[in-house]
Amino acid sequence: MLKRLNTVRYTYIRSLLYGLFLTTVTLLAILLSVFVLFQPGWLDVTSIFITILLYICLGVFISIYVGFKSSSDMKDRMDYLSVLITQLSRGNYTSRVYFSEEDEIARIGDELNELGEKLQNQVRSLQRMADERAEYAKSAHKAATIEERQRLARDLHDAVSQQLFALTMMSQASLRLFDRDPAQAREQLEEISATALKAQTEMRALLLHLRPVDLSGQPLKKGVQELVAELRQKCQINFQLKVEEIEALSATAEEHLFRIVQESLSNTLRHANATEVTLQIVERHNELFLHIADNGSGFDVNTDERKKTSYGLKTMKERCEEIGGTFSIRSQVGAGTHIDIRIPL
Incomplete structure (x- = not known):
């Protein structure tokens, strides 16, 4: 009931009744002043109060009638605006x-129409951008595939190919x-024997990059567990694994995180000479923490030794920053890596 009394129609009626009240008080004050000061014969207390009472009754009736009539058009126009806003909020931008009339409400209606047109244009732009992004993603995937193949070919030539050539010469x-x-x-x-073992390690690291780029619909926990299980069968490394399910x-x-883990383990196999690797993916205080550590040879991050793994580290950092991490x-040399x-959730 109280909510209904706050509508535009009742606001009109209240304003008219308030004006009636002020007019009544003013008229009563004038009549009483004339009666007290001049005391005319035609004016007495009874006639004053009868006049005021009739004025109030007539004024209340007129105020209610005029309030309903004059607010009907205003209420209808406000309802039109409310319906338009509802349609815009539901995504119907063509409404x-x-x-x-040429007043403030008409101006608000024109501004809402302009807003709907802008929203409609933005939806079209977003759809066009989505299509362009899909095409760009396809092109980027092709370019990334070519770059990865070139990198693998370069690594095979620089590492495994030279080691196999050295094996041939030394065996002869x-x-x-x-x-x-x-x-x-x-x-x-x-x-x-040592060179063959090193070549085998290099080849395992390179084969690690030939795994699927994505998780193929699997959750991160399962993908990492399968990756580590595969490495346990092929490498003499003790893996300490702790991966939580993060919804x-x-x-x-x-x-991105799966590829970071993949790249990190590849660097460990190729450069660290480690016997133990710790891998943790846990959630703490609305953040994901990924920790990868090994007890390998390590390196000085401020020297040229970092160039051995700079490409992989750069790739991991870029992937991390792409997801806001x-x-x-x-x-340190001799102290592992x-x-x-940290990824905000």
Whole structure:
């Protein structure tokens, strides 16, 4: 009931009744002043109060009638505006309202019509941008695939190919020395064994990059667990794994984090000579914490040694920043490497 009394129609009626009250008080004051000062014969207390009472009754009736009549048009126009706003809020940006009057309400209607047109144009722009973004994503995927292939080819040439060539040369030299100097041939065989092990490690790291770029619909926890399980079968590394199920993480963020883990483990296999790796993905205080550490050889982050893993570290940092995270790395020669990533949820 109280809410109904706050409508435009009742506001009109209240304003008219308030004007009636002020007019009544003024008229009563004038009549009483004339009666007290001049005391005319035609004016007495009874006639004053009868006049005021009739004036109030007539004024109340007229105020209610005029209030209803004059507010009907205003209420209808306000209802039109309310319907238009509701339609705009529901996404129907083609709705319009038109008034023949030239007042403030008509101006508000014109501004709402202009707003609907702008919203409609923005929706068209967003749809066009979505289409362009999809095409750009396809082009970017192709470019990334080509870049990754070129990188793998370069790594195969720079690392595995040279090691295989060295193995060939050392094995041929060992065959020639086998009869003349067995001791030296034994030393070269040991070098061949170490080089072969290093080439095998390089190849495993490169094969790690040939895994699917995305999680193929799997959650991050399962994808990381399968990745580590595969490495456990192929590498003599002790993995300490702790991965929590994080529901607030988007699919895009999961894919980026999976690729960061993949890149980090690849660097560990190729450069760290580690025997133990710790991998943690946990949620703390509306943030995701990713911690990767190894007990490998480490490196000085301020020297040229970092160039060995600079490409992978740059890629991890860029992926982290794309999903709004922070990336930090700590490493010392002989003390392993620690990577810490924080992603707000």
